[in-house]
């Protein structure tokens with residue numbers, strides 16, 4: 001996101017003291033909102049007791065890059081929309097998690113879903129592109145493994161009873177993430193994903209093929225209420241991975257290659 005000059009000026013004129021940044025004077029509402037968006041993109045959180053934005057590191061260092069470059073990547077641009085905790089509960093109920101099951105969270109963010117998966121007695125492995133977010137999960141010690149990687153480029157190295165995910169939505173990436181994630185599910189396993197609602201009605205090949213995949217697997221795509229992601233329309237996709245598909249592919253165990261070949265041939269698992 002390019003930052004407007006008036007926002008840059010407001011941040012330049014702020015006073016930094018350790019992790020706190022104090023804006024000078026009372027900013028007009030809309031200017032404040034744009035300033036707040038820029039500061040939160042680099043980790044600043046408004047602290048109403050201190051009446052300052054507080055950063056996890058020294059505030060002057062936190063805003064240095066933003067001031068030098070005049071732009072910043074917002075969480076929304078990075079596709080970061082943490083799953084609200086009440087929705088996590090619904091998702092995990094649907095996933096029918098059992099104690100001891102192995103679960104993959106392949107776009108784990110700061111662990112909104114992963115932590116609850118572990119709370120339910122399952123073993124959770126996480127993949128996350130953003131090293132800072134992955135570090136937050138690692139520091140809490142509930143995940144068996146935390147891998148910093150682009151999930152779309154990660155070779156299949158294990159099979160899981162469940163994959164539970166809320167991947168990035170931009171440019172239909174959610175479909176690509178879910179298709180990829182299906183390769184990591186064991187026969188008789190289940191994938192549950194929050195996805196952008198567009199997949200249910202878009203007419204392009206990717207969306208149409210994906211709907212066929214879900215139908216063929218006897219999965220479901222269910223609209224979620226708009227309020228969960230600030231008005232962004234989402235659906236919950238549930239895809240069971242039936243053993244027949246593996247048998248059809250001549251693949252009876254958890255070895256990856258045959259079903260992966262099948263995936264690359266017809267896009268289905």
Ligand SMILES: C[S@@+](CC[C@H](N)C(=O)[O-])C[C@H]1O[C@@H](n2cnc3c(N)ncnc32)[C@H](O)[C@@H]1O
Nearest residue numbers: 080081082083107108109112128129150151166
């Ligand atoms: C919508 S957020 C969801 C976070 C978490 N799953 C949750 O439910 O709160 C998507 C997350 O996917 C991560 N992400 C984006 N692209 C990725 C990729 N190619 N591989 C792994 N993680 C990715 C983003 O950094 C972000 O943290």
